[in-house]
Amino acid sequence: MNLRLAFYGDDFTGSTDVLETLSRGGVQAVLFLDPPTKTQLAAFPNAEAVGIAGTSRSWTLEQMTVRLPEAFAVLKRLEATFTHYKVCSTFDSSPTVGSIGRAMELGLEVFRDAWVPLVVGAPTLGRYVVFGHLFARARDETVRLDRYPTMRLHPSTPMRESDLRRHLGAQTLLPTGLVDVLSVERGVRTVKERVAQLRRRGARVILFDTLTDTHLLTLGEVLAEGSERAFYVGSSGLEAALVRYWREQGTAEPQPYTAPVGPVDRLLVVSGSAAPATAAQIDTAEQAGFAAFRIDVPRLLEPETRSTERTRLLERSAAALRERSVVLYSAKGPTDPALTETRRTLERLGHPPHAISALLGAEQGTLLRDLVNEARLTRVCIAGGDTCGYAAKALGVTALELRMVVAPGAPLCLAHREGRPKLEASLKAGQVGTPNYFLAVQHGTPEGAFYD
Numbered sequence: 388m389n390l391r392l393a394f395y396g397d398d399f400t401g402s403t404d405v406l407e408t409l410s411r412g413g414v415q416a417v418l419f420l421d422p423p424t425k426t427q428l429a430a431f432p433n434a435e436a437v438g439i440a441g442t443s444r445s446w447t448l449e450q451m452t453v454r455l456p457e458a459f460a461v462l463k464r465l466e467a468t469f470t471h472y473k474v475c476s477t478f479d480s481s482p483t484v485g486s487i488g489r490a491m492e493l494g495l496e497v498f499r500d501a502w503v504p505l506v507v508g509a510p511t512l513g514r515y516v517v518f519g520h521l522f523a524r525a526r527d528e529t530v531r532l533d534r535y536p537t538m539r540l541h542p543s544t545p546m547r548e549s550d551l552r553r554h555l556g557a558q559t560l561l562p563t564g565l566v567d568v569l570s571v572e573r574g575v576r577t578v579k580e581r582v583a584q585l586r587r588r589g590a591r592v593i594l595f596d597t598l599t600d601t602h603l604l605t606l607g608e609v610l611a612e613g614s615e616r617a618f619y620v621g622s623s624g625l626e627a628a629l630v631r632y633w634r635e636q637g638t639a640e641p642q643p644y645t646a647p648v649g650p651v652d653r654l655l656v657v658s659g660s661a662a663p664a665t666a667a668q669i670d671t672a673e674q675a676g677f678a679a680f681r682i683d684v685p686r687l688l689e690p691e692t693r694s695t696e697r698t699r700l701l702e703r704s705a706a707a708l709r710e711r712s713v714v715l716y717s718a719k720g721p722t723d724p725a726l727t728e729t730r731r732t733l734e735r736l737g738h739p740p741h742a743i744s745a746l747l748g749a750e751q752g753t754l755l756r757d758l759v760n761e762a763r764l765t766r767v768c769i770a771g772g773d774t775c776g777y778a779a780k781a782l783g784v785t786a787l788e789l790r791m792v793v794a795p796g797a798p799l800c801l802a803h804r805e806g807r808p809k810l811e812a813s814l815k816a817g818q819v820g821t822p823n824y825f826l827a828v829q830h831g832t833p834e835g836a837f838y839d
Contacts, residue, residue, distance in 0.1 A: 388428060388432070388434065388437075388465075389435075390434070390435060390436060390437060390465055390466070390467035390468070391414060391435045391436055391467065391468050391469065391629075391633075392409070392414070392435075392436040392437075392467050392468065392469040392470075392471060392626070392629070393436065393437050393438070393462045393465045393467035393469070393470050393471070394436070394437075394438045394439070394462075394470070394471035394472070394473050394626075395438070395439045395441050395443075395455075395458050395459070395462060395471070395472055395473065396418075396438060396439070396440050396441055396473040397441055397442075397443040397444040397472070397473060397474050397475065397479075397485060397487075397490070398440075398441070398442060398443075398444040398445075398475060398479075398772035398773060398775075398776060398816075399440045399442070399772055399773070399775035399776035399779060399814060400771075400772040400775050400796075400797070400814050400815055400816040400819070401444075401473055401474070401475050401476075401622070401623070401772060401816070402418055402438055402439075402440035402441070402473060403418065403440070403775075403787065403797075403798055403800060403814045404473075404476075404512075404622075404623045404796040404797075404816075405418075405438055405471075405473050405623045405626050406418045406438060406787060406788075406789055406798070406800070407623075407644075407789055407792060407795075407796065407798045408623045408626040408627050408630060409435075409436045409626055409630065410642060410644060410788075410789035411630075411641060411642055411643065411644055411789070411792065412626070412627075412630030412631075412633070412634065412639055412641060412642075413630070413633075413634065413639035413640040413641050413642055414435045414436050414630065414633070414639055415431075415433050415434050415435045415436070416434065416435065416436040416437070416438065416788075416789070417431045417434045417436075417437060417438070417786055417787070417788055418437075418438040418439075418440055418786065418787040418788075418800075419437070419438065419439050419440070419785065419786050420439075420440050420776075420779060420780055420784055420785060420786070420787075421439070421785075422439055422458065422461040423437065423439075423786075427785065427786065430786075431786070436467075437465060437467070438473075439458060439461070439462070440776060440779075440787075441458065441776075442744070442745075442773065442776045442777070443455060443485060443490065444474075444475065444479055444480070444484075444485040444544075444772065444773070445484065445485060445741055445744035445745065445773050446484070446485060447483065447484060447741070448482075448483060448486055448489055451485075451486060451489050451490060451493065452489070452493070455489075455490055455493045455494075456493055456496070456497055459472075459493065459494055459497040459498070459618075460497060463497060463498060463617070469610075469617070469619060469629065470498065470617050470618050470619065471619045471620070471621070471625055471626070472490050472491075472494055472618070472619070472620045473621070473622070473623065473625075474487050474490075474507070474620060474621065474622060475622065475772070475816070476507065476508075476509045476512050476514040476523075476622035476623065476624065476796075477514070477521075477523060477532060477535070477537070477538050477546070477818070478507060478521055478532065478546070478551060478554065479538070479541065479544045479546075479772075480544055480554075480558065481544045481557075481558070482557050482558050483741075484544055484741045485544060486558045486559075487555065487558060487620065488555050488557075488558025488559025488561065489558060489559065490620070491503050491559060491561060491592060491620055492559055492561065494618045494620070495561075495591070495618065497618075498616075498617045498618040500616045500617060500618050501586075501591070501616075502586060502590060502591045502592065502593060502616070503591065503592050503593075503616070503618055503619065503620050504593055504595065504610060504616070504619050504620070504621070504625075505551075505563075505592055505593060505594045505595065505619075505620050505621055506595050506597060506606060506610075506619070506620075506621035506622065506624045506625040506628060507521060507551060507594070507597070507621050507622050507624060508521075508595075508596065508597025508598065508602070508603075508622070508624050509597070509622045509623055509624035509627060509796075510597065510598065510599060510600055510602075510603070510624075510627075511600075511627065511795050511796075512622075512623070512795055512796050512819075513529070514622065514624070515529065515597065515598050516551065516594070516595070516596050516597050516598070517568050517596055517598055518565075518567050518568060518596065519550050519551055519552050519565045519567070519594060519596070520532075520549045520550050520551070521549050521551055522549070523535040523537075523538070525537075531549040532546050532549045533546050533547055533548055533549045534549075536663055536721060537662045537663065537664070537721065537817065537818040541721075551563075551594055552565060552594065555592065559592075561591040561592050562588075562589050562590050562591050562592070563590065563591075563592040563593070563594060564585035564588065564590030564592070564593045564594070565585075565593070565594050565595075565596070566578055566581045566582060566585070566593060566594070566595045566596065567596050568596040568598055568602070570596075571595065571596050571597070571598075571602045571605055571606065572602070574605060575605055575608050575609055578595075578605060578606070578609050579609060582609070592620075597624055597628075600627075600631070603624065603627050603628040603631050604628070604631045604632060604635065606628040607628035607629050607630070607631050607632030607633075607635075608632050608635075610625075610628065610629065610632075611629060611632050611633070623796070643792075644789055644790075644791055644792045644798070645791065645792055645833050645836075646791065647791070647830075647831050647832040647833070647836070648790060648791050648799065648811075648831040648832075649831045650829060650830045650831050651764075651765060651766045651811075651829060651831065653708055653711065653712050653713075653762065653764060654677075654712040654713075654764075654766055654767070654768060654825070654828060654829040655704070655708065655712070655713050655715070655755065655758055655759065655762070655764055655767050655768070656669075656672065656677070656712070656713065656714040656715065656716075656767070656768040656769075656770065656825050656828075657714075657715045657716075657751050657754065657755045657767070657768075657769050657770070657774065657778060658714065658715065658716040658717065658769075658770035658771060658774070658817075659717050659747055659748060659751055659770070659771035659773065659774030660718070660770045660771035660772075660774065660816075660817030660818075661717075661718040661719075661720060661721050661723060661726060661817065662720075662721070662771075662816075662817030662818040663720050663721065663818075664817065664818050664819065664820055664821075664822075665716075665770050665771070665817045665818075665820075666718075666719040666720035666723075667822040668770070668820060668821075668822055668823075668824045668825050669714055669716050669719060669825075670719075670822070671822040671823060671825070671826065672712070672714050672825040672826060673714065675826055676711055676712070677711065677712045677713060677714050677825070678703075678704075678707035678711055678712070678713045678714070679713075679714045679716065680700060680703055680704060680707075680713065680714070680715050680716075681716060681717075681725075682696075682700060682715055682716065682717045682751070683696055684717050684718075684725060684728070684729045684732070684747060685728050685729060685731075685732040687747070687750050688729070688732050688733070688736065688746060688747070688750075689732065689736070693750075697750070697753075697754065700715065700754055701754065701757055701758065701761075704754070704758055705758060705761050705762060708758065708762040708764070709762075712825075712829055713758075714825065715751070715754060717729075717747060717751070729743060729747075733746075744773035744777075745773075745777065747774070748773050748774050748776065748777025748778065749777050749781070751774055751777065751778055752774075752777045752778035752779075752780065752781025752782070753781055755767065755769070755778050755781060755782060756781045756782050756783075759782065759810070764810075765808075765810065765811060766799075766810070766811040766812070766813070766828070766829075766831075767782075767810065767811075767812050767813070768812070768813040768814075768815070768825060768828045769812065769813070769814050769815070770815050770816075770817060771816070771817050772816050772817070775814045775815075779802070779812065779814070782802070782804065782810065782812075783804045783805070783806075783807055784802045784803065784804055784810070784812070785803050785804060785805050786802075786803040787800040787801065787802055787803070787812070787814075788800060788801045788803075789801075790811060791831070791833065792833055793813055793815075793820070793824065793827050793828055793833055793834050794815070794819055794820040794821065794824060794827075794833070794834040794835075795819075796815075796816065796819050797813065797814070797815035797816065797819040797820050797824070798813070798814070799811055799812070799813045799828060799831075800812050800813070800814060813828045820834060821834055
């Protein structure tokens with residue numbers, strides 16, 4: 388297997404974002420939920436890129452230190468030209484949870500590289516890096532990330548600083564340099580000169596500004612030609628940069644993946660996201676006839692009430708699924724009072740705040756699995772990066788391939804399950820998609836082509 392690229396995603400939806408970027412760019416890609424065995428790899432003989440969907444965005448420093456070197460060693464053995472530690476385009480991380488700085492340190496140790504390129508901007512997703520500051524498009528305006536509602540109020544890793552160098556400085560002592568937008572605008576030669584200058588000054592991490600698709604093409608050429616490194620960090624903007632360069636070189640042929648795949652009569656949506664975008668999607672689906680059931684998270688976490696709450700949700704959802712689609716959700720937006728109650732419950736039970744990802748994700752995954760089996764569903768939708776990872780594993784998913792692009796960064800995938808029927812699964816980060824997203828998934832059509 389001659390791989391162009393191998394990657395490890397720090398959350399599930401970020402990993403499917405890379406799967407989409409590569410597949411649409413003409414690079415045959417497959418995403419595994421665990422490090423693949425030789426037998427599993429052999430089932431995809433034409434793959435040019437292989438990914439592992441991880442959950443390190445929710446890990447503590449201790450967990451990262453133990454687990455990431457093992458994952459990086461697996462990727463290293465694949466001997467891909469590029470190895471990528473994929474982070475969210477909103478740079479979700481903190482000094483204690485999902486530390487990107489710690490991941491960089493561990494990656495440099497495993498791959499024995501002198502420095503690591505950092506590409507975070509992803510213009511297609513409305514993420515831009517300018518003079519080192521990360522901006523995100525929020526509806527009809529673009530704001531600094533520390534003012535972006537989803538990240539400013541994020542329950543696990545709230546963003547207080549948009550300057551990525553300062554944000555990283557709280558996570559690692561690795562010196563970070565910047566190739567700013569003015570240098571990138573001047574082209575490949577200037578970028579290479581600036582990189583050399585920063586390396587002479589001792590930079591171990593080099594961040595690249597990214598504002599336009601033209602900038603991605605420039606960075607793709609810089610990174611693809613004459614690279615002496617193996618290890619890279621960034622969002623799917625890195626793949627977008629490489630794909631654009633490969634396309635210019637004639638070594639990749641774009642594939643749209645926009646043809647409708649057709650509707651299903653019933654769709655089950657499970658949401659663990661508190662993002663405003665997901666709240667709007669829940670409301671729109673309910674208005675369109677979906678049955679919407681709120682998960683009482685404190686009762687699901689409490690050992691004394693867990694079984695009763697599970698039974699309530701299963702019985703009500705199963706009954707509704709006989710006739711229509713269903714949304715199971717844990718919160719509506721970042722100011723939902725349920726989030727405060729959940730934090731209090733975690734504290735009372737002795738769990739740290741970040742433990743909610745694993746605890747709730749596992750419970751939602753169990754609910755999803757049981758309902759898929761009972762209602763014989765063929766398509767599901769999961770909202771929330773951490774929820775997706777745990778729920779997909781509960782479903783027994785081993786690998787994913789791109790089926791159709793519903794919205795940028797939020798595709799419908801074909802889920803392979805050993806010994807079980809294949810399943811179509813839409814996996815999206817909380818902040819992605821228009822209010823019609825869930826309806827588009829049920830209708831099996833790209834979001835932009837759907838009209839309610």
